[in-house]
């Protein structure tokens with residue numbers, strides 16, 4: 032039986048799945064398509080990796096490893112919903128929750144000493160951060176807003192905060208001694224192996240990463256961000272924010288960049304509270320309280336300190352927060368600052384949200400204010416400054432007229448920075464770090480000092496060729512100019528420009544407009560066109576793929592949830608991501624508080640349609656094609672009828688939006704004339720869903736307004752979650768009839 036794998040993930044999309052999956056299963060069954068689920072949630076991954084600590088009935092297979100293998104096979108047809116890329120505090124919270132549910136898991140060891148602890152730590156570290164996406168993304172990325180979605184935004188524009196020419200909002204980044212400026216890059220001439228070593232000042236070499244394979248044509252980079260320069264930079268920005276009387280905020284990707292960015296985040300916490308760390312740094316460290324995990328984890332861990340120290344620490348934090356510039360807040364009502372948790376503010380979503388809100392963030396007084404947005408490394412920070420400058424000069428964008436910016440992203444085989452975690456090191460002593468090939472030749476070398484963050488990245492040749500091909504294909508298919516966002520002044524990009532120039536010659540580019548521009552110039556160029564209603568494809572590396580596919584959708588559509596997000600897998604399968612955003616933790620809070628889920632499943636609808644289409648093409652299943660076509664039309668009606676979830680309790684939410692999609696889809700299936708039997712099968716369903724619309728919607732709305740308990744955040748009780756997410760007996764009855 033043909034199958035589609037639907038992933039069970041975390042937070043809002045996981046809750047939405049409890050409502051949407053029964054619809055998908057019921058409809059797919061009519062085409063003989065089996066929908067299988069695989070649990071790749073944070074809790075599911077923890078359980079599967081620690082089977083040896085658990086009872087037999089608690090053990091589960093490693094679904095992620097299985098899907099990773101599947102992604103490399105031509106049969107792959109995977110629908111991937113967003114999942115939590117856990118920061119250390121989130122990982123610990125998930126472990127504590129599972130322990131409370133009777134899973135006898137080991138604690139996360141902060142300072143592993145014994146072999147057993149080291150093994151536990153290594154297993155947890157593999158689960159931490161962006162551990163799912165790099166495994167499944169065995170292809171490059173094609174993200175865009177379909178025309179129907181763009182038209183929807185034009186008809187129902189989201190709110191856009193006005194921009195004033197005298198906004199004081201700016202981006203601050205380092206100008207030297209960061210990852211961008213210290214980058215060195217080499218092209219590997221033939222397959223072999225390399226290793227990374229640290230050479231101390233006395234000449235002793237220590238292996239940081241033992242021999243690992245490299246392929247011919249691969250680009251290998253090494254770079255270092257210097258701690259001393261970072262500290263100087265941060266101190267200057269804290270003073271600047273205070274002088275300019277703007278909020279101070281920091282925007283990192285501590286989840287995806289799970290090794291480097293928590294360290295950088297820790298430097299920011301230390302820079303903001305210098306007194307605290309000067310006086311109590313040793314005691315905090317001895318109690319396992321690291322600035323890298325954020326202020327909240329220090330405040331929550333005060334019990335580990337002697338009483339007198341505890342008081343001093345609390346006083347120093349209070350004084351430090353009062354002394355510095357006002358901090359941008361994550362939740363001003365609850366006093367949660369930008370520095371509370373490394374995973375609360377994630378640059379790809381946080382910067383566009385700020386730009387959409389007049390360049391303002393929330394201050395401690397609960398009021399929106401201009402901000403100094405600190406993005407320490409200069410590789411990509413300039414993109415946001417260019418957008419801010421453009422908004423200051425020309426005002427906010429107009430969703431009813433602006434063009435669109437699809438993205439073709441280099442992503443396969445853990446390309447670039449997003450694959451660097453196992454090659455990133457916080458340096459312990461003075462010396463040098465070297466990348467050495469099998470013959471002993473030093474390919475890249477940097478002098479380093481304690482605290483510096485050194486990292487290497489790999490970008491394989493095959494993904495680069497595939498990326499160039501995808502860019503040309505997209506430019507041709509949509510007759511849209513394409514810009515490669517590459518900076519000839521940066522070592523890695525200079526190597527890529529050589530390759531792009533060469534591989535473009537393999538394609539017919541006659542009549543196409545293809546350019547290569549620095550990220551800043553590409554931003555200005557693209558924005559100029561965007562304001563005139565013109566479209567421009569951004570062809571970018573992995574980090575910019577991530578940033579731009581939140582930036583432009585959030586400005587154009589109000590959310591990246593409405594993106595079509597396809598990963599044509601290099602070995603022929605298909606991975607269909609649902610939207611380009613994350614798992615929206617705030618939506619879960621709202622559901623728990625008032626039983627309203629504002630999660631927009633449009634990304635799931637779009638992904639499902641292309642997944643059926645892929646299945647039809649790869650297996651010849653004619654009914655799968657009918658399901659795809661009818662779902663596409665149903666999604667069009669869904670947008671026209673504006674049945675997306677409302678943000679407000681008491682109005683249509685995620686569950687109601689699923690009902691309408693099911694109704695429109697059934698109507699399309701009943702009306703199509705390619706397959707009479709299928710049309711007949713859906714006639715009664717369409718009729719039942721149409722005739723009972725009022726009852727079903729009333730049943731869905733009736734439950735809203737009071738809190739719900741799911742008996743778990745990371746691993747809610749499945750029966751409770753299903754009951755909460757499927758409160759319409761009538762809808763459930765109609766769907767049951769379809770799969771019977």
Ligand SMILES: NC(=O)C1=CN([C@@H]2O[C@H](COP(=O)(O)OP(=O)(O)OC[C@H]3O[C@@H](n4cnc5c(N)ncnc54)[C@H](OP(=O)(O)O)[C@@H]3O)[C@@H](O)[C@H]2O)C=CC1
Nearest residue numbers: 113114115116286377380590592612613614615617630631
């Ligand atoms: N592909 C993946 O697996 C990804 C995973 N992540 C993970 O997601 C988590 C949250 O990340 P965060 O940076 O907060 O980004 P999110 O994209 O999850 O959330 C930011 C905001 O975007 C809006 N939003 C996102 N998706 C939807 C949707 N489907 N419907 C309606 N609104 C939506 C919400 O706005 P509002 O609150 O105004 O409604 C939300 O608060 C993290 O754990 C992160 O690691 C992040 C990106 C991709």
Ligand SMILES: O=C(O)CCC(=O)C(=O)O
Nearest residue numbers: 116161164286287577611
């Ligand atoms: O994997 C992650 O941590 C985030 C992924 C992401 O933000 C993206 O692909 O847009």
Ligand SMILES: [Mg+2]
Nearest residue numbers: 379577581611
């Ligand atoms: Mg992203």
